[in-house]
Structure formats: structure tokens, C-alpha cells
Amino acid sequence: MTFFAKELIIFDLDGTLIDSAPDLALTINLMLADLQLEPVDESLIRTWVGNGAQVLVERALAHAYLSKPVELSLIDDALAIFLNHYQHNLVVKSRLYPDVYRTLTTLKQQGFTLALITNKPERFIAPILAAIELNSLFSNVLGGDSLARKKPDPLPLITACQQLDFSVEQAVMVGDSKNDILAAKAAKMQSVGLTYGYNYGEPIANSKPDLVLDHFAKLIDHLVRV
Numbered sequence: 001m002t003f004f005a006k007e008l009i010i011f012d013l014d015g016t017l018i019d020s021a022p023d024l025a026l027t028i029n030l031m032l033a034d035l036q037l038e039p040v041d042e043s044l045i046r047t048w049v050g051n052g053a054q055v056l057v058e059r060a061l062a063h064a065y066l067s068k069p070v071e072l073s074l075i076d077d078a079l080a081i082f083l084n085h086y087q088h089n090l091v092v093k094s095r096l097y098p099d100v101y102r103t104l105t106t107l108k109q110q111g112f113t114l115a116l117i118t119n120k121p122e123r124f125i126a127p128i129l130a131a132i133e134l135n136s137l138f139s140n141v142l143g144g145d146s147l148a149r150k151k152p153d154p155l156p157l158i159t160a161c162q163q164l165d166f167s168v169e170q171a172v173m174v175g176d177s178k179n180d181i182l183a184a185k186a187a188k189m190q191s192v193g194l195t196y197g198y199n200y201g202e203p204i205a206n207s208k209p210d211l212v213l214d215h216f217a218k219l220i221d222h223l224v225r226v
């Protein structure tokens, strides 16, 4: 059994704590409709999530235009349309994955410090956390536009450790996507990969996290405080 002796647990959001793909898909399809483009199945949109709003919109446009080059002004317009619709649809169908609330509160009670690092735009994080009642658990929250670079760059992970006064060795990154694992490796931080999230349709094990888990609640068996 692998044990991590840690103080700080950094969580990804989409595909890790919440299944947000239904609302991202709903919003992408509202954007496509506004642009008079065909809707896309949620199952495909799930494979586009992970690099923030702009890349999600670019992937949707690349699909609609069969990968032919798309004008930059169209990307800007589409992104503005997407962001405008998303603010009204943050938590329509998004749900916590099983046992997430119970597991996070248990870890918090055990004395771990919890942080959240998502590639989602920062302004959406607080309303989403409030809607799913996770807003009081995290000591530090960073979005995809909070710093100069987002995951898979290590900057948000290193910054969260600095802001909370922990070393990288005292922290572990928990996520569903190769971006989480690559960011952790670049920061020299250990990582846990969850199998049920998005990750572009690829097994998370391909990214070689230090541990792979198929259920969020199993974290409790593998984390001990330093």
C-alpha cells in the first residue's frame, strides 16, 4: 500500500471533485447555436475539457470547422459568447462525484490543509463552490487566469505551496488529467491520478502519477499527516 505523509492536499476541480462536463457541454452548445453551428454530443465535449475555457472553445470551433484554420476574431467572439452563457449555467447539471464531500470534510478534520487549483477562469470558482457547498474547505484557490501560467505549468502548484507556507514535499496533487500530473512532476510534487474524470479519453495511468485511484474516498486510506 502506498502512503503519502503530507500536510497539504491540492485538488483539481473539473473531473476530480465535480462532474462539470454536462454544464460545459450545455454551454458549448448554446455558443454553437448562437454561431449557427451544429450541436455536439456531451461525450465528445468531455474529451475537450482540461485546458481552460479558451482551449475548450478552440476545440469546439476546430471540430465545427473540420480543423480548417479559424479567424482569431471568431475565437474571441466565441469565447465571449461562451463565458457569458457559462456564468448563467455554472451548476445546472454539475454534481459532486460520490463521497467527495464526506472525504474532504474527513481530511480537513484530520488536520490536512486543502487547496484547489483549476484551469477554469477564476471568477467562476467561488459561485460554483458556493452552489455545491464546498466553499469553506479550501485555504487557497487558484484559477487558470489567476497567474501568468496554468497547469500543466508547475507555477500554480508552487505558488499555492508558497502562499500556504508548505514545501513541495509536504504537498500532494490530486487530479483527473495529465495536466495535473505533468504540473506536479514539473514541480517535483507527488501526485494521485483519478480514473473517472476527463483526460481526453486516455487512461490517467499513462501519465504515471505516483498512485492511481478509481474512487475519491480511497484517498483517505493513502494519506497520513506528516
Ligand SMILES: O=C(O)COP(=O)(O)O
Pocket (backbone or CB within 6 Å): 012, 013, 014, 015, 049, 050, 051, 052, 053, 056, 117, 118, 119, 120, 121, 177
Ligand atoms: O476548465 C478546465 O478546462 C478544466 O478545469 P480543471 O483544471 O478543474 O480540470
Ligand SMILES: [Mg+2]
Pocket (backbone or CB within 6 Å): 012, 013, 014, 015, 016, 050, 175, 176, 177, 197
Ligand atoms: Mg480536471
